[in-house]
Amino acid sequence: xxxxxxxxxxxxxxxxxxxxxxxxxxxxxxxxxxxxxxxxxxxxxxxxxxxxxxxxxxxxxxxxxxxxxxxxxxxxxxxxxxxxxxxxxxxxxxxxxxxxxxxxxxxxxxxxxxxxxxxxxxxx
Numbered sequence: 072x073x074x075x076x077x078x079x080x081x082x083x084x085x086x087x088x089x090x091x092x093x094x095x096x097x098x099x100x101x102x103x104x105x106x107x108x109x110x111x112x113x114x115x116x117x118x119x120x121x122x123x124x125x126x127x128x129x130x131x132x133x134x135x136x137x138x139x140x141x142x143x144x145x146x147x148x149x150x151x152x153x154x155x156x157x158x159x160x161x162x163x164x165x166x167x168x169x170x171x172x173x174x175x176x177x178x179x180x181x182x183x184x185x186x187x188x189x190x191x192x193x194x195x
Contacts, residue, residue: 095125095141100151106130106138107155115152115159116167117145129162135174 107113112133128148152159
């Protein structure tokens with residue numbers, strides 16, 4: 072990671088770092104931004120940190136296509152969403168949108184591993 076903390080990952084991460092997963096880095100955030108800029112109707116959904124994984128965010132397009140990446144903390148994706156003018160939701164409060172489940176059902180052959188946060192779920 073560079074000395075600059077463009078997205079605030081180090082600043083908002085806090086002192087606890089998940090031990091079983093790698094930490095979020097700038098390339099994770101850049102992947103979410105690239106996904107959001109290349110698709111229409113993108114919304115971000117924040118997933119909480121667990122014992123095994125860092126805080127993650129899912130970017131979901133209007134058609135339900137999605138990708139998940141580590142973000143380090145909810146404040147990081149909130150800043151990214153604000154900069155892009157896109158909404159961000161807490162998945163614990165809203166749940167996952169139906170369009171995401173519909174996309175998964177239509178594209179089972181395109182899914183890699185939805186159980187591994189931070190890995191792309193849909194192939195380009």
